[in-house]
Amino acid sequence: MLKWLIRYVRGYTAVQVTGAYPERFANVLSKEGIPFWNLHRKGKALRLNIFTRDQKRTASLADPDNQILFDPQKGMSKSLRVFRGRELLITGLALAVLFLMFSNSVILRIEIEGNVSVTDAEILAALRDLGVDIGTVCRTVHSQWLKPRILLRIPELSWFYINITGSVATVSVRERTEAPKILDEDLTMDVLAGKSGIVKKIEVYRGTAKIDVGDTVLEGDILISARVESPFAGERYVNAAGKVYCDTWYTVTIDLPLVVYEKQYSGHDKTIFDLIFSGRRINLTILSGIPYEFYDKIQLKRQIVLPGGYPLPFIIEKTVVSEYNLSEVRLAAATAELSAKKALTDLLKETVGSGGRVESVRILSSQTESVLSLTLYAHCFEEITAK
Amino acid sequence: MKKRWYERMERMAESFRLPIDAAVGALRIEILSGCEVLVENHRGLLDFDDNMICIGAAHHLVKINGSKLKIIAMDQSQLRVSGKISSVELS
Numbered sequence: 001m002l003k004w005l006i007r008y009v010r011g012y013t014a015v016q017v018t019g020a021y022p023e024r025f026a027n028v029l030s031k032e033g034i035p036f037w038n039l040h041r042k043g044k045a046l047r048l049n050i051f052t053r054d055q056k057r058t059a060s061l062a063d064p065d066n067q068i069l070f071d072p073q074k075g076m077s078k079s080l081r082v083f084r085g086r087e088l089l090i091t092g093l094a095l096a097v098l099f100l101m102f103s104n105s106v107i108l109r110i111e112i113e114g115n116v117s118v119t120d121a122e123i124l125a126a127l128r129d130l131g132v133d134i135g136t137v138c139r140t141v142h143s144q145w146l147k148p149r150i151l152l153r154i155p156e157l158s159w160f161y162i163n164i165t166g167s168v169a170t171v172s173v174r175e176r177t178e179a180p181k182i183l184d185e186d187l188t189m190d191v192l193a194g195k196s197g198i199v200k201k202i203e204v205y206r207g208t209a210k211i212d213v214g215d216t217v218l219e220g221d222i223l224i225s226a227r228v229e230s231p232f233a234g235e236r237y238v239n240a241a242g243k244v245y246c247d248t249w250y251t252v253t254i255d256l257p258l259v260v261y262e263k264q265y266s267g268h269d270k271t272i273f274d275l276i277f278s279g280r281r282i283n284l285t286i287l288s289g290i291p292y293e294f295y296d297k298i299q300l301k302r303q304i305v306l307p308g309g310y311p312l313p314f315i316i317e318k319t320v321v322s323e324y325n326l327s328e329v330r331l332a333a334a335t336a337e338l339s340a341k342k343a344l345t346d347l348l349k350e351t352v353g354s355g356g357r358v359e360s361v362r363i364l365s366s367q368t369e370s371v372l373s374l375t376l377y378a379h380c381f382e383e384i385t386a387k
Numbered sequence: 388m389k390k391r392w393y394e395r396m397e398r399m400a401e402s403f404r405l406p407i408d409a410a411v412g413a414l415r416i417e418i419l420s421g422c423e424v425l426v427e428n429h430r431g432l433l434d435f436d437d438n439m440i441c442i443g444a445a446h447h448l449v450k451i452n453g454s455k456l457k458i459i460a461m462d463q464s465q466l467r468v469s470g471k472i473s474s475v476e477l478s
Contacts, residue, residue, distance in 0.1 A: 027431035030461050039458035041436045047457075 007037075011052035018067035022046035068344050075349050106278065108167040108311045115173050118156050122170060126153040128279075134303060135278035135313035138164045158231060167313075188237035191224035193217045194386035197246030207240030213289025217246065230375050242387050247359070250348060250378040255371050256340050258333060259324045268292065268323040276315040278302075292323035336372050337365055344376045354383025394447065401430040418474060423459075424451055424475060426466045432458075439466055449478040 013359045015036075017025045026048065034057060039048040051059055051074050062068045073081075083090050110127070112120045127133065130149055132141055143162045159174035163331065170362050196218045199211050207224040211217060224240040270291075275286040300319045304312040341363055352358060359379040366373045393405040396414070397440035400406070422472035426442055426449060433448070440456050442449040 023432040023435045026435075026458070026461060030431070030463050033463065035460075035462065037458075037460050039435070040456075040463065046435065125392075 007051070009077075010073045010206040011073055011075035012049050013052050013055055013073045014047060014049050014071035016042070016069040016071070017062070017066050017323050018045040018069075019063065019367045021063075022066060025061075025066055025068075028063075029058065032057070032061060032182065032263050034058060034061075036266060038247075041110075041184050053296050054343055078210060080237045080321055094323050103313065104167055105138055106167060106313045107132070107138060107141070107164065108313055110134065110169045110171060112171045112173065114175075115157075115177055117177060118154055118173070122154060123150075123173065125173070126150055127246055129153070131279060132162070132169070133279055134311075134315055135276070137278070138167070141169065144160070180217040185239055187239055188226040190222045190226050190238050191242055191385050193219055193221045193223050193244070193246075193384050195246070195382075195384075197247055197248040197384055199244060200381065201243075203243040207242065210244070211244070217244075217384070233281040243383050245381065246384045247381055248356075248380045248384065250351065250380065251375065252344060252347065252378075253373060253375045254340060254344065255369060255373050256336050257334060258372055259370050260329055260365075261292075261332060262329045263296075263324040264327045266323045270321045270369075272318070272319040272321065274317040276317055277313060281317075290321050291305050292321065294326060296324060298322070298350045333367055333372055337374065340372065340374050344374060348376065348378050350378075352382050354382050356380055390440070408468065409437055412445070414449070416449065418475060421472050422469060424468045424472055426463055426468070429466050432461070432466070433472060437470075442459070448478045450478070 015255075022045065023166050025046065026036070026039055029048075029050070034054045036048045036050045039046065041047075042293045052075065057075075059068060070086045072232060110124065110133075115123060124133075127146075127150070128147060132146065141162060141164060143160075143266050146162060147160045148197045151157055156176055158176040159171045159172075163170045163172065169386060199213050199215045199217060202209055202211065202223075203211060204224055206228075207226050208228055210225050212223050217223065218339050224242045226237045227235065228238055229235050234380070271285075273287045274283055275282040300320075303313045304316060304317070306312060344363060345361065348358060348361065358379065359381055361379075364375045364376045364377070412428045414429070415464070417425040417427075419425070426444075428444065429449070430443040430445065432440070433443050435456075437455055437456055438452065440451045440458070442451070451468055451472060452474045453470050453472040456468060458466060458470075459469045460467045
């Protein structure tokens with residue numbers, strides 16, 4: 001069987017020798033080291049098989065008295081003859097087969113499922129740090145090895161698994177659900193003042209009020225005590241609850257520099273291309289150094305895709321470097337004041353919150369040569385309780 | 388002259404307990420179950436047809452008789468015959 005296979009692959013042809021003493025021909029072949037087999041007599045002729053590559057040499061060794069006839073060639077070499085002169089086609093076919101074998105062994109696409117608040121980019125970046133990216137050889141990716149490392153890098157995740165089917169890596173994640181903060185209602189606790197102010201309204205749900213309307217309270221003072229005294233039950237401690245509304249006052253000062261540095265783009269750009277394959281970066285740009293002192297860098301990554309949407313494990317990274325110079329710019333005082341006032345008012349609204357209201361606001365400004373100072377005085381009405 | 392040298396070599400190989408076929412290239416014939424014959428150290432094919440194959444050797448002539456005889460492989464030193472072998476004559 002093995003012999004037949006070797007002969008078939010190498011290609012062979014049957015030879016018919018006629019004439020005087022055809023046995024001599026067999027002797028000459030064996031002496032010249034030309035392998036032959038299946039030598040038998042057919043009538044007066046002698047028939048034997050030789051390898052196709054020995055055909056020319058065999059013909060030259062024939063005795064003048066003998067006549068040699070070659071049968072059509074058999075075996076694989078005959079089948080491959082159709083490719084003679086079409087080396088480009090064979091090379092293309094071989095490359096296509098190699099490419100198919102190669103592309104099935106690397107990751108060409110990464111799909112992520114199960115994430116809500118953690119972004120795809122975060123997971124992809126963590127995977128990239130651990131050596132898993134487009135172009136990574138599939139058999140080097142082990143989910144059990146990756147899982148604890150990914151969970152350490154992204155604490156918001158509680159579960160991770162990577163499943164590779166063909167050349168697509170499917171990353172499945174589950175996000176951690178934070179346990180709700182449970183307040184023990186049986187704990188004895190006072191209600192304290194979160195801010196300083198003058199008490200305007202008190203609502204006590206549990207406990208004893210330690211202040212009256214019109215009192216001034218400082219941050220940290222006890223507003224509603226957990227201690228309750230009753231003529232029948234005596235003294236006991238409860239989880240104090242209630243709301244205390246106060247008039248509060250805020251004073252906020254900000255200093256705004258009137259001279260700032262601004263980016264002025266010089267118009268000099270440089271584009272650098274890199275080929276990324278399996279985590280390795282190949283620089284495609286000659287003289288890829290950045291000659292600018294101050295520059296912005298914008299990177300665009302794009303996976304190479306064949307027509308028809310078939311992705312390749314290569315990523316082209318385009319980096320655009322734009323030069324800029326820093327120049328001093330003097331802001332107009334009026335414009336700066338307007339934007340600063342808006343910022344201060346927004347900050348005040350955020351501090352008071354939705355439960356309170358701003359009663360009155362006054363903003364005073366003073367200006368030196370390079371600094372604009374703004375001071376906000378605000379009177380508010382808000383709830384100040386804190387546990 | 389050549390025959391005498393050959394005989395001397397044969398004797399020397401015997402005295403050194405060496406296999407003669409390896410030492411002096413003596414003819415060696417193996418018969419496998421009447422269907423295959425292996426001839427080593429032959430000197431070429433002398434005559435051949437379906438019922439008889441005549442093979443030359445150093446100082447002998449090997450005649451293989453049978454039917455449907457076929458040489459399945461042959462090179463400068465070995466020759467393998469298959470078919471229905473009835474007798475092998477050495478002269």
